[in-house]
Amino acid sequence: MEYAVFAVAAIIVLAGAFGVVVSRNPVHAALSLVATLFGVAVLFVAQEAHFLAAVQVIVYAGAIVVLFLFVIMLLGVDRADDLDTEPLIGQRPAAVLAGLALGGALVAVVVTSTVTGAPRSGAEDSAGADNVTQIGRLLFTEHLFAFEATSVLLVIAVVGAVVLARRRRIEEIDREEPVTDLGRDDGSAGDADEPVEEHA
């Protein structure tokens, strides 16, 4: 039973991964990525890591790839992308090297490790709490600092993205309207109204 689940999920994962690399159409590549993520989620469920599986689908398939698709759709990437020119010089040799290194590392892990037969991650602890409860408890006690650090990191990323996306417009405002100090946070935003009215 477990082997059957593993085989099917592994085929989906591999086919998806292959599709990501081979597809010429970026939307097809993104969809193959979703298939891969789903396969990995199924593997998580087979290991009784239910929470990870759910988060995998919600966060990766449901949010991140949707954003990828959004960008692809809105930028209207052409189907016939030119493959002859290298967008980043030296990218392809570097990719080959990185791929070989990763493959070597994977083979090394498989060769050197042994099957221990240890209990699966989803095993109930001595108090009988299931795996979701255990994850919650660990996240908010032992690993609280890492958890909070991650959330701070995400907030920084959001703020950074907003600042980068908006900076040019605000600089334009400053250049054209030297009186207006809207972009800066020095409290003199009050005199913003007059130049606006002139323009309107």
Next chain:
Amino acid sequence: MILGADPLLTGPIDLTAVAIVAFKTLLVFVFLLVATMLMIWFERKVHGDMTNRIGPNQAGPFGVLQSVADGIKVFFKEDLIPDRSDRFVFKLAPYLSVVPAFVTFAVVPIGGVFGDGERGVVSMFGRDTRLQLADPPIGILLVLAMSSIAVYGVMLAGWSSGSKYPLLGSVRASAQMVSYEAALGLSVVAVVLVSGTLTTSGIVASQHVWNWNIWATGAVPFIIFVIAATAELNRPPFDLVEAEQELVGGFHTEYSSVRFALFYLAEFMNTVTMSAIIVTLFLGGPNGPALIGPDWVWGPIWFFAKLLVFLFMFVWFRATLPRFRYDQLMDLGWKALIPLALGWLLLLVAVRVADDEDWNVFVVMAAALAVMAAAYGLLVLAFRAARRVHEVEAAI
């Protein structure tokens, strides 16, 4: 253990268990299809009554078979695939809409006896099982996962059509669904906090008999959930996705025949499923007093009675509320619902901690409300500053 703590599946799995699971799957499948068919009829009939029309009245008694007639008609129509479409994705998209609607319903407990240490277990062919297809330990997270997969159906349908109106409709739709998912998730967190479990059967059991989450969470998460659910379903007043005056038919403009029918089916099926989820999360699911006869009969009866209330509510929304404008939609989602849901969640947490630590609940509540008021003030200031920047930018 994949399907969770269903007593049917904890022991050795024999032929009876497999047969029962197959039977339940079939039952849920048929139930959902029939309910969807009836929902389409119900909506047209009630909407007709509310707008002084008759509605379908020719096929069968009271026109109840109208959906069957429409279904047969639609099967015999020509199936068009636009020339500039992406064929594979174009064919895939309708299924990505329908499948999540089915999967979500699998975790909804339809009946069963709850309370007194029992958690909705009934006897079926000499085996103990639950009146729900699957009871995974992640329960309600599966619902959120499926609602985020449903975005793909809409998004890919619009993109693969290779035409502008569907693309605009699908971009609107996916932005709307992604935005309201946050508010939806945050109100679910309030329920999980109060019930103390993620499994749907556990959530229902914790609401036995009258301890419904709509009171236990203080009604605000319920209201947020209903609004966000309406937006997730792309139903009026949030149906900008298929605003006829602006976008022809929205993301399914280019679809015809069976593929169009699948989208139509998915829309109504999602309405039924979402109502069932609301009943499960906030109104105690099949909980209710058993009046006469055996206990287990009353679970499904109460469940369907509550379901009907919400189905009627969705039709009522559609018949009476005018459509939102796009900027109003985004303002409501991001500037009202999400902050409110977050604030309310913090309030619930504060009350709970105060309860655990034996603090004075009223002082804690007053402090929490003061913090919320201060946060609201800051938020208003931020909105005002943002609007000023926008005005200046627009003037340049």
